[in-house]
Amino acid sequence: MVSSIKDIFNQLLIRSKTGLRMTFWVRSVMFDFVWYKEKAKIPPSGYLKEQVLEKENQRILLCIPHPDDEVLGCYFFLQHEAYRQKIELLYVTKGNRCATAKNYTDIAEKRMHESRNALTGLPLEAIYQWDLDDGSLKEEKAAVRDRIERHVATMNYDIILSTASEDLTPDHAALGHMIQDITPREGVKKLFYRSTWSTFGIEEADYIYTGDYRTKKRAVKSFITQSHIPLLNPILFSALECRLAHGIFQPVEIFIDSDHYTGKSRCNRKNMLHWKQAKTAL
Numbered sequence: 001m002v003s004s005i006k007d008i009f010n011q012l013l014i015r016s017k018t019g020l021r022m023t024f025w026v027r028s029v030m031f032d033f034v035w036y037k038e039k040a041k042i043p044p045s046g047y048l049k050e051q052v053l054e055k056e057n058q059r060i061l062l063c064i065p066h067p068d069d070e071v072l073g074c075y076f077f078l079q080h081e082a083y084r085q086k087i088e089l090l091y092v093t094k095g096n097r098c099a100t101a102k103n104y105t106d107i108a109e110k111r112m113h114e115s116r117n118a119l120t121g122l123p124l125e126a127i128y129q130w131d132l133d134d135g136s137l138k139e140e141k142a143a144v145r146d147r148i149e150r151h152v153a154t155m156n157y158d159i160i161l162s163t164a165s166e167d168l169t170p171d172h173a174a175l176g177h178m179i180q181d182i183t184p185r186e187g188v189k190k191l192f193y194r195s196t197w198s199t200f201g202i203e204e205a206d207y208i209y210t211g212d213y214r215t216k217k218r219a220v221k222s223f224i225t226q227s228h229i230p231l232l233n234p235i236l237f238s239a240l241e242c243r244l245a246h247g248i249f250q251p252v253e254i255f256i257d258s259d260h261y262t263g264k265s266r267c268n269r270k271n272m273l274h275w276k277q278a279k280t281a282l
C-alpha cells in the first residue's frame with residue numbers, strides 16, 4: 001500500500017517538467033540526508049589509493065549506451081583524465097525511449113544537452129552521436145558491432161571503454177559484448193566501467209578513481225529528464241562499497257580490463273540504484 005501511494009505520487013510528479021524538477025529536488029535533499037548520516041557512522045580509518053592510468057597522452061574512446069551513463073560511470077575518470085589524455089565520446093544511442101520521453105518533443109536533443117551541461121569545462125577531443133534508438137542494440141548487435149569496428153579501424157585508439165557484457169540493462173550488455181568481440185590493433189586496452197549495475201566489485205578493479213561527491217552530484221543533477229530514476233544512488237552505493245572494502249566512505253568509479261572480467265563476482269547483478277544492496281555487497 002505504502003509503495004503504491006509512493007508510485008502514484010511519483011507518476012503524478014513525472015508527468016510534467018516541473019514535477020520532474022521537483023522530484024529531483026526532493027531526491028537530492030533525501031540523498032544529502034542519507035549521505036551525511038552514513039558518512040557520520042564510521043570515522044575514516046582506512047585509506048584508498050587511486051589507481052589511475054599510468055601513461056599520458058593516450059587516445060581513448062568512451063562508448064556510451066545512453067546519455068547519462070558517461071556521468072554515472074566515468075565522471076571522476078573524465079575529471080582526472082581529460083587533461084592528461086585525448087578522450088573522444090561516442091553516444092551509441094539517442095536515449096529517446098526513456099519513460100519521460102512523452103514530456104518532451106525533442107528528448108534526444110534534450111538528453112545530449114544535459115550531457116554537455118554535466119561535462120561542462122572538461123576538454124574532450126571529439127563527440128560522436130549515432131542515430132540509434134535506445135533499446136535497439138541487442139537486435140542490431142552485428143550491425144552496430146561492425147560500425148564500431150569500422151570507426152575504431154580509422155582511429156588510433158589506445159583504450160576503449162564501455163559498459164560490461166554482463167550488465168543487466170540490455171543495451172549496456174549488448175555494447176559490452178560488441179566491444180569484447182571487436183579486434184582492434186594489437187595492444188589496444190578494452191576497459192569496462194559500471195553505470196547503474198554493479199557488474200564487478202571494487203576488489204576486482206584494475207583502476208580506481210575518486211573525487212568530490214558534490215561535483216559529481218551536480219553533474220548528475222543536469223539530467224532533469226531522468227528524474228524518475230534515483231540516479232544519485234550509485235554515488236552512495238560506491239561510497240558504501242568503498243567503506244566496506246577500505247574503511248573509508250568515499251565515492252569511487254572502478255574499471256576492469258575486459259580480459260580480467262568474468263562477470264561472476266559476488267557483486268554482480270546488484271542494482272546500484274538501490275544503494276541498500278551495497279550493505280550486503282561484500
Ligand SMILES: [Zn+2]
Binds near residue numbers: 195
Ligand atoms: Zn544506460
